[in-house]
Amino acid sequence: MSKLIYTFLASLDGYIADESGDFGWAYPGEEVLDFINISERDVGTYLYGRTMYEMMIGWETDPEYAAASEGNAEFARIWQAADKIVFSHTLEAVSTKRTVLERNFDPDRVRGIKASAGHDLGISGADVAASAWRAQLIDEVQIYVAPMLVGGGKRMFPNGVHQALQLLEERRFGNGMVFLRYAVEH
DSSP, X not given: OOOEEEEEEEETTSEEEETTSOOGGGOOHHHHHHHHHHHHTTEEEEEEEHHHHHHHTHHHHOHHHHHTOHHHHHHHHHHHHSEEEEEOSSOOOOOSTTEEEESSOOHHXXXXXXXXXXXXXXXXXXXXXXXXXXXXXXXXXXXXXXXXXXXXXXXXXXXXXXOOEXXXXXXXXXXXXXXXXXXXXX
């Protein structure tokens, strides 16, 4: 069975965006981006909420994203090759290829996708991930911890989730960012 992997760049105090919605402090740099690209090659389907999907569509629709660096160009290729499922009550339509819009997050549908997929699935977006956490669907957590305290904002993990994790991998980068990979103990 495929794994559902929750991946995010976060501050040391656990936020994915600060109180103003900014996350520029989490820019990974080329060394980290190269590592992200290696990790993301195994993901064949991304699950997003509306906000995260709208932040990501530029990887297909805006050539400036890929033009910024070779690492960005590689990520754009990886992202465009993957299937995307967007869970949203408010989004009227999707604007990228290989993308399906679902009105509701259905845990049984996600279980079915995991069971039949020949590749891992990535989930990103704090709200949609909260639904997956509560349904006990997440198998692995990958956190790129930025050397920053932001003091408040959008939290990476939902309140009320108590979950044991097993450390699988750790890595330090030259820019002070740290990668942590955990298996979720079911």
